[in-house]
Amino acid sequence: xxxxxxxxxxxxxxxxxxxxxxxxxxxxxxxxxxxxxxxxxxxxxxxxxxxxxxxxxxxxxxxxxxxxxxxxxxxxxxxxxxxxxxxxxxxxxxxx
Numbered sequence: 001x002x003x004x005x006x007x008x009x010x011x012x013x014x015x016x017x018x019x020x021x022x023x024x025x026x027x028x029x030x031x032x033x034x035x036x037x038x039x040x041x042x043x044x045x046x047x048x049x050x051x052x053x054x055x056x057x058x059x060x061x062x063x064x065x066x067x068x069x070x071x072x073x074x075x076x077x078x079x080x081x082x083x084x085x086x087x088x089x090x091x092x093x094x095x096x
Contacts, residue, residue, distance in 0.1 A: 018052075022071065022077070023081070025062055025065075026071055026081050028084045029084070041080065045080055049077065052076055054074045070082060070085065071085075
């Protein structure tokens, strides 16, 4: 499972790639997210990314490289990214 997810994160044509890029951009450790709630949070985040209508906007946001801004409000995973970013990897809250 870990290898499969890692390979999806590397595929630029797959929405999971955007999840990986956003996590990297915000200095969020996806391995830590994966350990949260027995991995269900990471699975939900990946599913949200896959169904996101803002993928094009996300790519443009990531290309600008402004990490100080935090996750963009258009991102349906923004609350999850903020939770893990605030605690250095540990969730500050339990957003879905």
